[in-house]
Structure formats: structure tokens, C-alpha cells
Amino acid sequence: MVRAVDDGRGRGRPRKDPERLARWTPPEGWSRLVAWISPEEKRALKHAAADAGVPVAELVRSLAGVLASGAVTHVELIDRAVRGRPAMEKIPTLFERDDRFRVVDRPRAECAWVFAGEGVGTEKLDGTNVRLTVRSGHLVRVEKRRNPGKEQKLLGIVDGWYVDTSPDAADDKWVLAAAGNTDVTGWADGEHSCEALGPRIQGNPLGLADHLCVPFDVAAPVYEQAPRGYRELAAYLAGLESRFSPGNLAEGIVFHHPDGRRAKIKRKDFPKAA
Template structure:
């Protein structure tokens, strides 16, 4: 009998799964993932004709042998973290949810002068997937509800839009109006903007999507203190849509970290 039988239900004990003994020195890796992430992994595994475990091992083997470079993988990890994790606000908040003059530790790099600022656009967070200059997928961000937050789920995720959903109508219109022909292949987090999205605070005539990584307006000489940012945002005109107030600023660190601050985060009076 073959001692290296794969997983299955042995004839002598159908209620039990077969055991597989790993080679000497191997270790087990366990990670918690969302249902959507699990589905994505399974999809790739099916495409490759392997199990999810073999898919993970293949990735590790590729790294170990140099077939996949560390730089390539780190770049993908940073992109994934950028689009799935909530961007931290620069300052702590009080009981009324206004920011106070107490920087958050994870945003210390901003106050040290690192990174650059871009205008924070006021719309709906979406993600467009592009292949060979063509739009192949449109997703929208979903944030955890109260029950999920009680389970420790604090970061949002993306779900597919549907042409049959009235809720997704204007997101899809924005995506359809966006020229992606020059965009590089990949998944691009964007802000969907337009007349029927979030009250159209920028006064736009058409719906479209603005990619964070390609077209967010850069802001120069942004203050990096509580008082300075408060004054700066109070009079900041939108660079993307002049004549309308900008929602806020997003700081981008070269290593992929981000931090944000919005005009409405500050209390109205000192």
C-alpha cells in the first residue's frame, strides 16, 4: 500500500480523513482570511489546476528559488494593503469625533516631513481592474457593519458591482465614462465622482472615476501641524474642480503608507 496517499477518506475508516506526514523540517502556516479572499485564492488555484495549499507552496517556492522576486511580491502586498485597509486619520478624536491636537503614532512620518500630499476627492471608493487598456471589472468598497465590527472586522473590502442593481447604476456610469486606455494593467483604487454620487460636492457635469495612483491632484507646501492644517483646509480650493472646496488631504509615503485629514474633521470653533 502506498504510504504517501493524499487526503481522502480511507476505506477502513470512512469517517476520518487520511493523514499526510510533511517532510522533516517543514512547518505549518495558518492565516485568517475573509470569504472573498478565500474565494479569490480558490479561483486562482482552480485556474492553475492545484489545491490552495499547493498554490501557497508554489508562491513560497518561487520566492525561495528566485522565480518570483521579493520586489515584485512586496509591491503587490503594498498595493493590497493600500486598497483594503482604512487610511488612518492624522490625529486622535474626541468624544464628538472631532480631531484634537494629538498626532496618531502610526502617522508620525507625516509630522517628520516624509511623503507628499494629494487632494482627497469626495465621492465613492471603487476599484477598476484594467487589462491591455480595457476595463474588465468594476468593484465597490463595502465597510463592516456593527455586527462585523464586534467580531473584530475593522477594514473594508471590495465586492463586484452589478448592472442589475440600481445602487450601482452611477458607479458603473462613472466607470464607463473613464478612459483607461493608457492605464497600466492591474487593480486601480479610484474615487467615483459625478452628479448623482455623494451629492456631487465638486459640481461635476459628468460621472467618472479618478485613480488615486495616477491622477489625484498633488498639493505642494502642505502644513504639518494641527493649527496649520486646520487653517490650510479651511480655505483650500479644489485643484480638481476649481471653485469648490477641497474635502481634505491624503499624505503618501514612498513605502506605500498613507494618512488623511479632512476639513470637516476639525471642530468649527477653537
């Protein structure tokens, strides 16, 4: 249920004097929007606003702004919700970064569960993120990740999303080849996030002879003894052999929590002297 209210009060939160409310006069023609949301959605809005360093109201206005400008269409925004598909999750890196974008020995708060010894590490595969939809052992849909461009990032859009591939698009040729070479007959019905790998994808760092997709929830190699400390991980990843493609170095580790949370770290995230 959503309703617009134009009461002209413009009330805000208490400031220095708790008995008085700050007042803000909106531009002419503006109206106040009230919506009922779930506790989970409310927390998500608050966390996103906190990460961006802006009030929730400004975050909501930014969302409305990108819709009004056409940077994101209503289909891209609500298509997942309408069909019950989850939004793409941005996996956090274990440690904070410096101004050269290398990680430093300062754990990120949202990854505290990793340092508490929770979850298990799996190999991070260096390819292209895709999503395969399976029904009754048959591949029925292939999607690829789209990342926000420079202009979209300036509008506050930082997370990626999935879009359909097309057999007529040259850019999708090798992703579709990887999907076509992947045996999904034993996969459960649903949508599976995967890494598309192969000779013509991302420089083929694992030296694979054929294209294929590896589902994160089915086949990612497990590293149960992966360390959790900064220096230990730097040393561990420097020589970690890929279990998916022996003889080649693994790109990194993704830690998976039983409740679905994930956190990642890559070999190249560390400075050379770490």
C-alpha cells in the same frame, strides 16, 4: 502548512513567576491550531491584536468565529490572497479623535512619518471608493467598497473590502456610469483604487457635470506645500480650493509615502474652533 494539535497541555506565557507557565484548560472538544506564517503576517496579527486590545489567540478565534457564523464567507476572506490581490487598506487619520469624533492636537503614532516631513499631499476627493481592473487599456472589472455593518463590527470586523458591481443592481448604476465614462486607455495593467464622482454620487460636492472615476495612483491633484501641523492644517483646509474642481472646496488631504503608506485628514475632521 497547518496542523491541529491536541496535546492537553494548554500552556501560556510566563506570569509573576518566570519559572512557571500559566495554564488554561480549553473547553471540551477544542484543539490547538499551529500554522506557519511569514514575518510580515506575524507583525500584522500582532499589530491588529494590539489595536484591539486582545491577545493574538483571541484575534484568531474571532476570525474563526466570523467564518463559523457566516458573517464573512471564505471567498471574501481568501479570494484576494488566492488571486494575489492586496487587501483593502484602511487609511489612518493623522490625529487622534475626541468623544465627539473630532480630531485633537495629538498625532497618531503610525502617522509619525507625515510629521517628519516625509511623503507628499494629494487632494482627497469626496465620492465613492471603487476599484477598476484594467487589461491592455480596457476596463475588465468594476468593484465597489463594502463597509462592515453593525453586527460585523461587534465581531471585530472594522476594515472594508471590495465586491463586484452588477449592471442589474440599481445601487451600482452611477458607479458603473462613472467607470464607463473614464478613459483607461493609458493606464497600466492591474487594479486601480479610484474615487467615483459625479452628479448622483455623494451629493456631488465638487459640482461635476458628468460621472467619472479618478485613480489615486494616476490623477489625484498634488499639494506639495500642504502643512503638517494641527492648527496649520485646520486653517489650510478651511479655505483650500479643489484643484480637481476649481471654485469648490477640497474635502481634505491624503499624504502618500514612497513605500506605500498613506494618512488622511479632512476639513470636517476639525472642530469649528480649531
